[in-house]
Amino acid sequence: MIMKKRQSENVMQSISRLVDMEYEPRNGEWNLIHQRLVKGRKEFEQAATKTMDAVIHMSSMDLTLETNVAAVEKINTSISTAVDAISNSADSTADIASEVSRAHENLTATIIEVSDESGKIMEDIRNCENALTSITGISSSAISTAREMKTDIYGLIDIIQNMNEAIEAINDISAQTNLLALNASIEAARAGDAGKGFAVVAEEIRNLAEETKSLTGSMGAFVSSIREASRKSSDSVDTTVSELERINENIQNVWKITGSNRSGVDHIADSVSSLAAVSEEISSSMNELDNQMQHVSGECQSLKENAQSLAISSNSIAELVEPSKKIEKYLEESTKIMGDMAQDAFYMLDNQIVLNCLNSAIEAHRNWLSTLKDMAQTKELKVLQTDFRKCGLGRFYYAFKPSNPQITDIWEGLEGKHKTFHSYGTEMISAVRSGQTEDLQQIYEQAKVCSEDLIADFKKVIEIIELLSKDNIRIFE
Numbered sequence: 001m002i003m004k005k006r007q008s009e010n011v012m013q014s015i016s017r018l019v020d021m022e023y024e025p026r027n028g029e030w031n032l033i034h035q036r037l038v039k040g041r042k043e044f045e046q047a048a049t050k051t052m053d054a055v056i057h058m059s060s061m062d063l064t065l066e067t068n069v070a071a072v073e074k075i076n077t078s079i080s081t082a083v084d085a086i087s088n089s090a091d092s093t094a095d096i097a098s099e100v101s102r103a104h105e106n107l108t109a110t111i112i113e114v115s116d117e118s119g120k121i122m123e124d125i126r127n128c129e130n131a132l133t134s135i136t137g138i139s140s141s142a143i144s145t146a147r148e149m150k151t152d153i154y155g156l157i158d159i160i161q162n163m164n165e166a167i168e169a170i171n172d173i174s175a176q177t178n179l180l181a182l183n184a185s186i187e188a189a190r191a192g193d194a195g196k197g198f199a200v201v202a203e204e205i206r207n208l209a210e211e212t213k214s215l216t217g218s219m220g221a222f223v224s225s226i227r228e229a230s231r232k233s234s235d236s237v238d239t240t241v242s243e244l245e246r247i248n249e250n251i252q253n254v255w256k257i258t259g260s261n262r263s264g265v266d267h268i269a270d271s272v273s274s275l276a277a278v279s280e281e282i283s284s285s286m287n288e289l290d291n292q293m294q295h296v297s298g299e300c301q302s303l304k305e306n307a308q309s310l311a312i313s314s315n316s317i318a319e320l321v322e323p324s325k326k327i328e329k330y331l332e333e334s335t336k337i338m339g340d341m342a343q344d345a346f347y348m349l350d351n352q353i354v355l356n357c358l359n360s361a362i363e364a365h366r367n368w369l370s371t372l373k374d375m376a377q378t379k380e381l382k383v384l385q386t387d388f389r390k391c392g393l394g395r396f397y398y399a400f401k402p403s404n405p406q407i408t409d410i411w412e413g414l415e416g417k418h419k420t421f422h423s424y425g426t427e428m429i430s431a432v433r434s435g436q437t438e439d440l441q442q443i444y445e446q447a448k449v450c451s452e453d454l455i456a457d458f459k460k461v462i463e464i465i466e467l468l469s470k471d472n473i474r475i476f477e
Contacts, residue, residue: 044347048338055331291416348476351469361393376440388422402475421450
């Protein structure tokens with residue numbers, strides 16, 4: 001009877017503490033109850049583990065959502081600003097293109113006018129050259145004729161000189177004849193009647209001599225007039241030849257200038273042709289620019305619509321944050337309830353569950369520290385959990401409280417170190433946002449030292465739990 005009572009007490013103790021027991025047939029229903037309770041605790045451990053994983057993932061998802069929503073909103077704002085700027089620039093460019101197009105049309109019209117005027121100028125220059133050629137020929141002929149005239153005048157002057165000499169000789173003969181007639185008249189008077197006939201002849205000879213003298217006098221005056229006129233003609237011819245030569249020289253200068261003008265106009269014509277080709281290219285470019293501006297305007301409109309869609313999507317994502325936060329809150333409350341339940345032997349978690357959580361926390365902290373290092377090196381913001389209550393360790397730490405005295409002192413000391421560790425994340429993000437990049441490496445180094453201290457405590461806890469597990473002692477007992 002006493003044996004049965006002891007067996008019954010052992011069975012009840014195994015069931016109340018939910019420790020291993022031998023399933024003997026005589027225990028009957030108690031074996032089934034123990035099995036059901038053990039199975040229920042295992043299922044509770046699975047539920048607790050999955051709930052813990054779920055709340056950790058929800059915290060990570062919420063953080064990612066919030067970060068991405070902020071990033072999307074920032075990007076959308078930048079896109080909207082850029083689209084507005086591009087749209088304004090496109091409109092301004094279109095207006096400028098219109099003005100340039102109008103100016104180009106005016107330029108084209110001017111080029112055509114210049115081309116026409118250049119053609120007319122070239123025609124006038126050719127006509128001028130032809131006229132100059134004719135004038136040069138006439139001038140050369142006039143110079144040649146004038147020089148021949150001058151030679152003839154010089155010949156005429158020589159003839160006039162000879163005529164003067166002949167007139168002087170006649171005058172001398174006339175004077176001598178007149179003297180002889182006078183002497184004959186005197187002699188005839190002396191002869192008396194016998195000399196009357198001779199006196200008449202002498203008188204006629206004297207009269208002829210007087211008439212001859214009078215005639216040669218008139219001829220002298222006439223010849224003098226001719227000689228003076230010939231001299232003046234000679235001077236005029238000399239002046240005319242000089243003027244014609246100077247005119248001919250000026251014509252040659254004008255010819256050179258005209259040739260230079262023709263070369264200049266030819267160059268202008270070539271430039272106008274090149275300008276016309278460039279104008280055609282500009283016209284083609286303006287058409288292409290107009291097509292591109294229309295394309296840009298269309299793309300801007302599409303981009304605006306996409307930005308609006310992005311804003312709607314961003315709002316939709318932002319709306320997801322609130323329900324996900326509620327889910328996270330519910331899961332958090334569930335883990336706390338499970339943590340309280342874990343104090344009861346029927347729901348007490350196995351030590352291995354705690355070991356798995358601590359090992360995951362160590363790995364998560366190393367990844368967190370790696371992200372912090374990446375931020376310090378790249379000086380760019382990354383997704384980083386700064387709330388020490390929402391990381392993997394924080395979720396487990398504030399939900400489950402080990403009661404074994406070998407662990408409690410270290411466990412309680414984790415909170416301050418863990419909180420300090422996450423504060424470096426907040427400090428790093430603030431420094432990156434404010435541009436204080438010179439402090440980033442120092443923040444990382446401080447976080448690294450804190451992490452090493454924190455992980456050392458994790459390993460101590462793990463070591464104690466492993467020793468307790470060997471003695472089949474649970475940390476929640």
